[in-house]
Amino acid sequence: MLHARVVLTLFALSASLAAADPESPDQKPLPPSPSLVSGERIWPEPCFSHWPAIAYTDESRNVVFALPNRTAGQAGTIGWRGAEALPFTTPTDTDRVSGLLPLPLAPGPRSAVVKLGDKESAIELRICEARDAWPIAALKDGFPVDERGVPVVLLDRRRNANDERKWLALHNRLARPSGRGLLVGDPLEALGGNAWSEADADQRPALDDRYPHHAVLVALARIGSPRTIAWCPGNQALLGAAWNEEEVRILGAVRTRCEALKILPRLVLIVPPLPIDERLRELAVQRRELLISSATVQDWAIIDLERVAGPAERANKVGDGLFTRYPVGDAQAQVRKALREEMAR
The missing domain is CATH 2.60.40 (Immunoglobulin-like)
Structure with a gap:
C-alpha cells in the first residue's frame, strides 16, 4: 500500500509540474534532424x-x-x-x-x-x-x-669551419649569462617519474608525436639569459616514424640566436639512449652518431644517456619481458643525478 501511495504521489507531482510550466509561445522549435536535411559539403581552404x-x-x-x-x-x-x-x-x-x-x-x-x-x-x-x-x-x-x-x-646558415672559428672567438668576448638554466625537450617519463625531477632549471617540455624537435623551436621562442641550455631530444621522433637528419639543425639555430643575443650559455645535448625496440636500433644508432658528431663540431657539451643509464635491456626493465620506454628505477636515478649535476654547473 505504501509503495502504491508513493507512485501515485510522484505521478500527481509530475502532472502538477507539467501543468504549471506550459510551453512558452516564444520557445524556439528544435532544429530538424541532420538525417532529414540535405547536406552541403564544407571544403577546406587552400x-x-x-x-x-x-x-x-x-x-x-x-x-x-x-x-x-x-x-x-x-x-x-x-x-x-x-x-x-x-x-x-x-x-x-x-x-x-x-x-x-x-x-x-x-x-x-x-x-x-x-x-x-x-x-x-x-x-x-x-x-x-x-x-x-x-x-x-x-x-x-x-x-x-x-x-x-x-x-x-x-x-x-650552414655551419662551416669559419663559423666555428668565429664561435670559439666569442668565448673570449662574451660572458656566460647568470640566469637560471633552461632544460628543454623530452622529460623521459617512465612509470610516473621522469629524468628532470631533480634538476634546478627552467623546465620546458617540448613534445610532439612526430616532430618533437619542431616543438623545441616553440619552447625556445623566448630564450632569456640562461646560464645553460640543455636539449633532451628523447626517442619520440623514431617511435613516430618521422625522424630525419634535419633534427640536428636545431643545434645551429640555437647557436645563431644566442650569437645575435650576444650571450654565451653552456650548450648541452642530452643524447637519448638506444630504444628497447629492436626494429629501431639501426636507425637509432645512425641518429645518435649524427647528433653527437654535429653537437661536437658546434661546441655543445655531451651527456650520453646510453653510458649513464646502461643498455635498455637492463635500464628499462620492469619485470620479465616487461620494459618501459625510458630508463626506470636505479637507471632513472643515475640519469636524474647526471642532469642535476649538469644544471648546477
Missing part, C-alpha cells in the same frame, strides 16, 4: 601542409600545398605573388590536390596566390632570420606557425 622548420640559404627547398578539388579536371595556377605562376589541372579521382612550390630563401612575408576557375585565394607564409626573434607560437600538424596560424620558416 593551405600549406608541410614546410621546412629551418632552411639554409645555400639549398633549394619546397613547401607542400594542399587544395580542395571541388571540380575535377579544372585548370588552375599557383605561384608566389609577383612571381610566375605554375599551371596545373585538378585530377579526376580525388577530392584533394597537392604539390610542391619552390621556397624563396630570403626573409619576409610571402603569399602564394591560387586560382581555380573564377575563385582566387592566397596562402600566407613567413620566412624569418634565425638570428632574429622567433615568431613561433605553436605547431600545426607538427609544423611551426605564428600566433595567427601562419607557417613559419627559420632561415639559417
Whole structure:
C-alpha cells in the first residue's frame, strides 16, 4: 500500500509540474534532424601542409600545398605573388590536390596566390632570420606557425669551419649569462617519474608525436639569459616514424640566436639512449652518431644517456619481458643525478 501511495504521489507531482510550466509561445522549435536535411559539403581552404622548420640559404627547398578539388579536371595556377605562376589541372579521382612550390630563401612575408576557375585565394607564409626573434607560437600538424596560424620558416646558415672559428672567438668576448638554466625537450617519463625531477632549471617540455624537435623551436621562442641550455631530444621522433637528419639543425639555430643575443650559455645535448625496440636500433644508432658528431663540431657539451643509464635491456626493465620506454628505477636515478649535476654547473 505504501509503495502504491508513493507512485501515485510522484505521478500527481509530475502532472502538477507539467501543468504549471506550459510551453512558452516564444520557445524556439528544435532544429530538424541532420538525417532529414540535405547536406552541403564544407571544403577546406587552400593551405600549406608541410614546410621546412629551418632552411639554409645555400639549398633549394619546397613547401607542400594542399587544395580542395571541388571540380575535377579544372585548370588552375599557383605561384608566389609577383612571381610566375605554375599551371596545373585538378585530377579526376580525388577530392584533394597537392604539390610542391619552390621556397624563396630570403626573409619576409610571402603569399602564394591560387586560382581555380573564377575563385582566387592566397596562402600566407613567413620566412624569418634565425638570428632574429622567433615568431613561433605553436605547431600545426607538427609544423611551426605564428600566433595567427601562419607557417613559419627559420632561415639559417650552414655551419662551416669559419663559423666555428668565429664561435670559439666569442668565448673570449662574451660572458656566460647568470640566469637560471633552461632544460628543454623530452622529460623521459617512465612509470610516473621522469629524468628532470631533480634538476634546478627552467623546465620546458617540448613534445610532439612526430616532430618533437619542431616543438623545441616553440619552447625556445623566448630564450632569456640562461646560464645553460640543455636539449633532451628523447626517442619520440623514431617511435613516430618521422625522424630525419634535419633534427640536428636545431643545434645551429640555437647557436645563431644566442650569437645575435650576444650571450654565451653552456650548450648541452642530452643524447637519448638506444630504444628497447629492436626494429629501431639501426636507425637509432645512425641518429645518435649524427647528433653527437654535429653537437661536437658546434661546441655543445655531451651527456650520453646510453653510458649513464646502461643498455635498455637492463635500464628499462620492469619485470620479465616487461620494459618501459625510458630508463626506470636505479637507471632513472643515475640519469636524474647526471642532469642535476649538469644544471648546477
